[in-house]
Amino acid sequence: MPRTLRVxxxxxxxxxxxxxxxxxxxxxxxxxxxAAREGAQLVVYPELxxxxxxxxxxxxxxxxxxxxxxxxxxxxVQPLFDRARALRIGFxxxxxxxxxxxxxxxxxxxxxxxxxxxxxxxxxxxxxSVEPRPGDRFQQxxxxxxxxxxxxxxxxxxxxxxxxxxxxxxxxNDRRWPEAWRVYGLQGVELMVxxxxxxxxxxxxxxxxDSAIRTFHSTLAAQANAYMNATWAVSVAKAxxxxxxxxxxxxxxxxxxxxxxxxxxTLGDEVLVAEIDLDLCRQGKEKMFNFAAHRRPEHYxxxxxxxxxxxxx
Amino acid sequence: MPRTLRVxxxxxxxxxxxxxxxxxxxxxxxxxxxAAREGAQLVVYPELxxxxxxxxxxxxxxxxxxxxxxxxxxxxVQPLFDRARALRIGFxxxxxxxxxxxxxxxxxxxxxxxxxxxxxxxxxxxxxSVEPRPGDRFQQxxxxxxxxxxxxxxxxxxxxxxxxxxxxxxxxNDRRWPEAWRVYGLQGVELMVxxxxxxxxxxxxxxxxDSAIRTFHSTLAAQANAYMNATWAVSVAKAxxxxxxxxxxxxxxxxxxxxxxxxxxTLGDEVLVAEIDLDLCRQGKEKMFNFAAHRRPEHYxxxxxxxxxxxxx
Numbered sequence: 012m013p014r015t016l017r018v019x020x021x022x023x024x025x026x027x028x029x030x031x032x033x034x035x036x037x038x039x040x041x042x043x044x045x046a047a048r049e050g051a052q053l054v055v056y057p058e059l060x061x062x063x064x065x066x067x068x069x070x071x072x073x074x075x076x077x078x079x080x081x082x083x084x085x086x087x088v089q090p091l092f093d094r095a096r097a098l099r100i101g102f103x104x105x106x107x108x109x110x111x112x113x114x115x116x117x118x119x120x121x122x123x124x125x126x127x128x129x130x131x132x133x134x135x136x137x138x139x140s141v142e143p144r145p146g147d148r149f150q151q152x153x154x155x156x157x158x159x160x161x162x163x164x165x166x167x168x169x170x171x172x173x174x175x176x177x178x179x180x181x182x183x184n185d186r187r188w189p190e191a192w193r194v195y196g197l198q199g200v201e202l203m204v205x206x207x208x209x210x211x212x213x214x215x216x217x218x219x220x221d222s223a224i225r226t227f228h229s230t231l232a233a234q235a236n237a238y239m240n241a242t243w244a245v246s247v248a249k250a251x252x253x254x255x256x257x258x259x260x261x262x263x264x265x266x267x268x269x270x271x272x273x274x275x276x277t278l279g280d281e282v283l284v285a286e287i288d289l290d291l292c293r294q295g296k297e298k299m300f301n302f303a304a305h306r307r308p309e310h311y312x313x314x315x316x317x318x319x320x321x322x323x324x
Numbered sequence: 325m326p327r328t329l330r331v332x333x334x335x336x337x338x339x340x341x342x343x344x345x346x347x348x349x350x351x352x353x354x355x356x357x358x359a360a361r362e363g364a365q366l367v368v369y370p371e372l373x374x375x376x377x378x379x380x381x382x383x384x385x386x387x388x389x390x391x392x393x394x395x396x397x398x399x400x401v402q403p404l405f406d407r408a409r410a411l412r413i414g415f416x417x418x419x420x421x422x423x424x425x426x427x428x429x430x431x432x433x434x435x436x437x438x439x440x441x442x443x444x445x446x447x448x449x450x451x452x453s454v455e456p457r458p459g460d461r462f463q464q465x466x467x468x469x470x471x472x473x474x475x476x477x478x479x480x481x482x483x484x485x486x487x488x489x490x491x492x493x494x495x496x497n498d499r500r501w502p503e504a505w506r507v508y509g510l511q512g513v514e515l516m517v518x519x520x521x522x523x524x525x526x527x528x529x530x531x532x533x534d535s536a537i538r539t540f541h542s543t544l545a546a547q548a549n550a551y552m553n554a555t556w557a558v559s560v561a562k563a564x565x566x567x568x569x570x571x572x573x574x575x576x577x578x579x580x581x582x583x584x585x586x587x588x589x590t591l592g593d594e595v596l597v598a599e600i601d602l603d604l605c606r607q608g609k610e611k612m613f614n615f616a617a618h619r620r621p622e623h624y625x626x627x628x629x630x631x632x633x634x635x636x637x
Contacts (some may be wrong), residue, residue, distance in 0.1 A: 268540075311627055
């Protein structure tokens, strides 16, 4: 029985701070309809898809709280859940999570075709800083606004209608960390879904990196980690000029050889759809990356025994 | 004080079984002279550079032993050591090591400008099988002929004349394993040197992968792991049709952004030279891949606690 699945990357253009929640959700619904017209069964949205990327500002109190979801779903996002269920489409979406206990995480969920949440993931690799950088126009305050994800990297099974893939979620900066991919790889991941908001250039006017190299880094990390773990990957941007700060695009669907099968051409709302054959993961998993045959964990101890780099004398 | 170094990738064409040791060494010396003419201070040769890739055959006894070096250096390779020292050039070279105790490893050494051996590395990720695959014309018997490297991944300092880079060695299949790179990354590696003999296509006539995709995999793994560890990398092939079995080329020098600064155009003997600025590693090491700030080893336990993949139910 073929294990095939039609997946969509729903790249989003910028969400301006002034945009209403309704306007943003309407765009997300339009992307869903576009994906549905192409037969998609699973739609992958970006990180923090419902709002602007607010960690670029030092804010607090009610202004900060307004960016967080106290439940998922909730009335503001319910139309997306309802329409997806009606279309029998699952989706992955990122959002800022505020728990009943007051904890805050940069989170993502994946729903199944029945609208139920299959799994939740809380971002482990938070970039940025706790304290703002003096004098900078834009900050990266994820370490201030979120706790580190407390659930690790838990793979889960997609539904039988999708071929029961072993799935994993990552969020933005996570995709640059081979440890995260490998932990999923060690659970046999066949389909990685992830969203991002990545600066297109130094948002404070520096010019050490431009949007071309930052897009290259994003794509390179996804391609190589997909290859080295023999998994499909769907990597989805919120892109464009968001409140004066540029975000890269380059959303892509990547096969288990690390090859790009579809990639966004714009910095706006754009749907990419591909039919993926989960059994294409087998070549890598059974041969080159047959972990049981070839890994040597006795030589990997530093990966867990130390955090920072310790150069030789 | 600038920390710059001129490095050379000395790609080799095939070493046929019938080629004499002297003929192969003469080619290696010619590559050394070519690198010297371009001012190289360090020359990187391939894996098992002195012989054909003998693990493709089931052999034993004296026939097998003839491919192994009982000491390094030894009279057969001494001219390379002598000429390199005279030129004040260091080199990395791979060879089959037979210890006085009778242990066999797929090894590499790096020498300094004074001709002394700076470090030895024994390949950890041996591909292939112990027993031959019945009916196949060509085998991959590294697991039969070699023991797993017993020294792990020990970074070492290059000499002051090179800017005292933190260096690491990998051999062939190792370069596809992010764990190996990360263990060096956790020692602050700034320059990774490695050689390979990688099949250009299924040597037994299968067509699941061709030379284009195998070269893509080789380059992709080196680029992304260089980026994710913010290190320079020099990755060097033995290439071409060797005793009827094809080997990919694609030798390259890669910067800490994962970008290729030089890549081989042929499948034969070819020298690539680049001047590398070791301080270009700092951007990645201090920001995106500031390990002390951003790694979360508490979520990486599977990497050392299990060997093979364990999919969810």
